[in-house]
Amino acid sequence: MERCQRLVTRATLSFVPLFPTSISGDKSFVRQIREQAPSLDLRRKFRDCRLRSFSRTTGPGVVPSVSHRATARAAAHDLCTMHYERDTRYDFDLFVIGGGSGGVRAARVSANHGARVALAESSRLGGTCVNVGCIPKKLFSYGSHYLHDFEDARAYGWELPSSAELNRVDWSRLIRNKDAEIERLNGVYQRILDQAGVRIFHARAELVDAHTLRVGDEQTFTAKYILIAVGGHSNPLADMPGSEHCITSNDCFYLKHLPRSVLVVGGGYIGTEFAGIFHGYGSKVTQVHRGNLFLRGFDDDVRLFIAQQMRKDGIDLRFECTVKAVESVPDKSAPEGRVLRAHLTDGTELVVDQVLLAIGRHPNTDGIGLERAGVQTDPRRGHIIVDEYSRTNVEHIYAVGDVTNRLNLTPVAIAEGACFADTVFGGRARAPNYEMVPTAVFSVPPIGTVGLTEEKARELDKKQGGGGIDIYRSVFRPLKHTLTKRDRQTLMKLVVDRKTQRVLGCHLVDDAAPEIIQAVAIALKMGATKADFDNVIGVHPTGAEELVTMREKAPETN
Numbered sequence: 001m002e003r004c005q006r007l008v009t010r011a012t013l014s015f016v017p018l019f020p021t022s023i024s025g026d027k028s029f030v031r032q033i034r035e036q037a038p039s040l041d042l043r044r045k046f047r048d049c050r051l052r053s054f055s056r057t058t059g060p061g062v063v064p065s066v067s068h069r070a071t072a073r074a075a076a077h078d079l080c081t082m083h084y085e086r087d088t089r090y091d092f093d094l095f096v097i098g099g100g101s102g103g104v105r106a107a108r109v110s111a112n113h114g115a116r117v118a119l120a121e122s123s124r125l126g127g128t129c130v131n132v133g134c135i136p137k138k139l140f141s142y143g144s145h146y147l148h149d150f151e152d153a154r155a156y157g158w159e160l161p162s163s164a165e166l167n168r169v170d171w172s173r174l175i176r177n178k179d180a181e182i183e184r185l186n187g188v189y190q191r192i193l194d195q196a197g198v199r200i201f202h203a204r205a206e207l208v209d210a211h212t213l214r215v216g217d218e219q220t221f222t223a224k225y226i227l228i229a230v231g232g233h234s235n236p237l238a239d240m241p242g243s244e245h246c247i248t249s250n251d252c253f254y255l256k257h258l259p260r261s262v263l264v265v266g267g268g269y270i271g272t273e274f275a276g277i278f279h280g281y282g283s284k285v286t287q288v289h290r291g292n293l294f295l296r297g298f299d300d301d302v303r304l305f306i307a308q309q310m311r312k313d314g315i316d317l318r319f320e321c322t323v324k325a326v327e328s329v330p331d332k333s334a335p336e337g338r339v340l341r342a343h344l345t346d347g348t349e350l351v352v353d354q355v356l357l358a359i360g361r362h363p364n365t366d367g368i369g370l371e372r373a374g375v376q377t378d379p380r381r382g383h384i385i386v387d388e389y390s391r392t393n394v395e396h397i398y399a400v401g402d403v404t405n406r407l408n409l410t411p412v413a414i415a416e417g418a419c420f421a422d423t424v425f426g427g428r429a430r431a432p433n434y435e436m437v438p439t440a441v442f443s444v445p446p447i448g449t450v451g452l453t454e455e456k457a458r459e460l461d462k463k464q465g466g467g468g469i470d471i472y473r474s475v476f477r478p479l480k481h482t483l484t485k486r487d488r489q490t491l492m493k494l495v496v497d498r499k500t501q502r503v504l505g506c507h508l509v510d511d512a513a514p515e516i517i518q519a520v521a522i523a524l525k526m527g528a529t530k531a532d533f534d535n536v537i538g539v540h541p542t543g544a545e546e547l548v549t550m551r552e553k554a555p556e557t558n
């Protein structure tokens with residue numbers, strides 16, 4: 001308390017008059033106040049004296065620079081938004097287990113609301129997305145397009161060496177460069193949390209009881225609120241003979257060699273993205289999926305179209321087929337000193353360098369003491385059960401992100417984390433909104449999608465005895481490939497409610513689809529009708545202009 005009084009006094013007596021020129025020292029001062037001033041009252045006093053000092057320095061004759069003004073306003077806003085009165089009966093107001101997408105956002109926003117926050121991360125900050133998910137995957141995806149791009153460049157006049165000469169990949173350089181970027185991002189996350197005043201433990205944490213956590217082997221802390229944001233892990237298909245020879249998506253980012261051939265098992269996001277990545281880098285790829293068509297949950301037109309395009313590119317895509325056993329066979333000529341013989345359910349065998357299991361992910365709920373705290377999980381799938389505010393059955397324990405198995409996407413985990421923080425510490429109950437969440441599959445070519453599929457829209461329409469669904473579909477060769485002659489097509493599709501004319505879904509397959517779909521999602525979330533789309537003038541020449549020029553309804557099939 002005394003220390004805080006001193007800080008406030010220092011703010012009024014010495015710091016305040018220097019205000020316009022000591023902005024850079026200012027941020028750390030705000031941080032100090034956040035960390036040291038336990039009472040809301042003291043923080044408010046500091047805020048008030050800050051605001052007074054600012055208005056004094058902006059009096060006649062003093063013109064603070066724009067950046068000074070912005071910094072001061074931001075700092076004052078920071079302090080104004082501290083709603084939460086700390087509870088000193090506990091070591092922390094909030095303990096976050098897991099420093100991935102959801103956990104980091106929740107920790108930062110909660111600290112900004114004035115809570116004393118700790119976060120434990122057993123691996124690397126940033127979690128799946130930063131270390132072994134979205135980011136390295138997208139970097140690999142960029143990298144995998146170059147050979148095609150070089151080949152296409154010839155049609156545009158470029159004189160380049162032959163494809164055989166171009167097709168040489170220094171895989172270790174890719175891994176090194178990727179690692180450096182990920183390390184940089186780990187540092188960014190560390191700084192974000194440090195600046196917010198979050199205490200970070202680079203250790204595993206588990207629940208001892210409903211308010212107590214063991215952190216690493218030795219430390220124990222109490223917290224008023226606990227947030228579980230531990231994510232998930234790949235299904236290792238442990239029951240399959242030879243599964244120990246297979247890799248998961250995590251391993252793809254650390255392979256010593258580019259595999260000459262890969263069997264990809266699974267027809268979801270990860271399998272389809274890695275099939276494209278390895279194929280683009282020059283591996284011979286076979287992808288198997290146990291169902292009759294992969295990418296379940298996506299629009300059927302998109303699923304068929306992507307399958308067609310991938311096959312044209314040379315990927316061996318097999319449906320109603322999966323792997324039943326894998327053997328390791330020594331082979332001195334193979335990069336790994338062995339090859340893998342995969343036995344498939346269609347009766348065939350494949351000899352490959354790697355078998356990638358991409359058959360879904362399980363929540364990390366084992367061994368974190370949920371039972372000791374009385375937190376309920378789903379008996380079938382193991383995820384933590386939460387309500388719309390991400391609260392578990394235990395009043396002060398919350399969970400966000402993949403461990404709750406709602407929509408397992410990074411922006412969703414982030415939104416859940418932010419809503420949690422605002423609800424518990426920000427004085428504003430906020431539930432994440434899962435309507436019209438756009439998503440992309442970075443396959444080759446990529447998919448961008450938002451809203452209802454045609455199948456889902458028809459099903460709902462039938463249930464509601466509605467007036468029917470109109471489909472607008474366009475398939476065309478993108479302008480770029482008129483010169484390259486590459487056998488590549490774009491698909492654009494709108495699903496429209498016939499009665500209200502509201503656009504219920506948009507499904508794109510195109511190199512630009514992941515970028516375009518973000519903006520389309522805004523329109524759909526605002527309730528745009530087909531006429532709204534038609535009223536917009538296109539951007540020419542682009543593929544996206546097709547979205548506002550589709551006039552012909554597709555013939556009725558149902």
Ligand SMILES: Cc1cc2nc3c(=O)[nH]c(=O)nc-3n(C[C@H](O)[C@H](O)[C@H](O)COP(=O)(O)OP(=O)(O)OC[C@H]3O[C@@H](n4cnc5c(N)ncnc54)[C@H](O)[C@@H]3O)c2cc1C
Nearest residue numbers: 098100101102122127128133205230231401402408409410
């Ligand atoms: C290959 C791949 C590609 C993906 N690509 C995309 C994409 O392009 N776009 C997209 O939106 N989503 C993508 N995702 C999904 C996305 O990564 C996840 O939805 C997101 O990371 C979930 O965030 P989270 O906070 O729930 O968990 P995570 O990010 O997984 O974070 C959980 C953290 O908790 C830590 N942890 C676990 N147990 C403990 C413990 N007991 N103590 C301390 N720490 C612990 C883990 O080490 C981890 O860092 C991809 C996923 C994968 C696997």
Ligand SMILES: NC(=O)c1ccc[n+]([C@@H]2O[C@H](COP(=O)([O-])OP(=O)(O)OC[C@H]3O[C@@H](n4cnc5c(N)ncnc54)[C@H](O)[C@@H]3O)[C@@H](O)[C@H]2O)c1
Nearest residue numbers: 266267268269270271290322358359360361408440441442
């Ligand atoms: N671009 C993105 O946004 C992106 C990219 C990667 C992952 N993700 C997220 O991560 C999640 C996990 O991805 P995923 O591809 O592992 O899972 P998924 O659920 O998308 O696909 C799993 C696939 O494995 C198959 N499968 C499941 N069990 C099987 C078994 N025992 N044998 C054979 N096949 C089996 C399923 O039929 C399905 O095709 C995704 O659902 C998504 O939410 C998102």
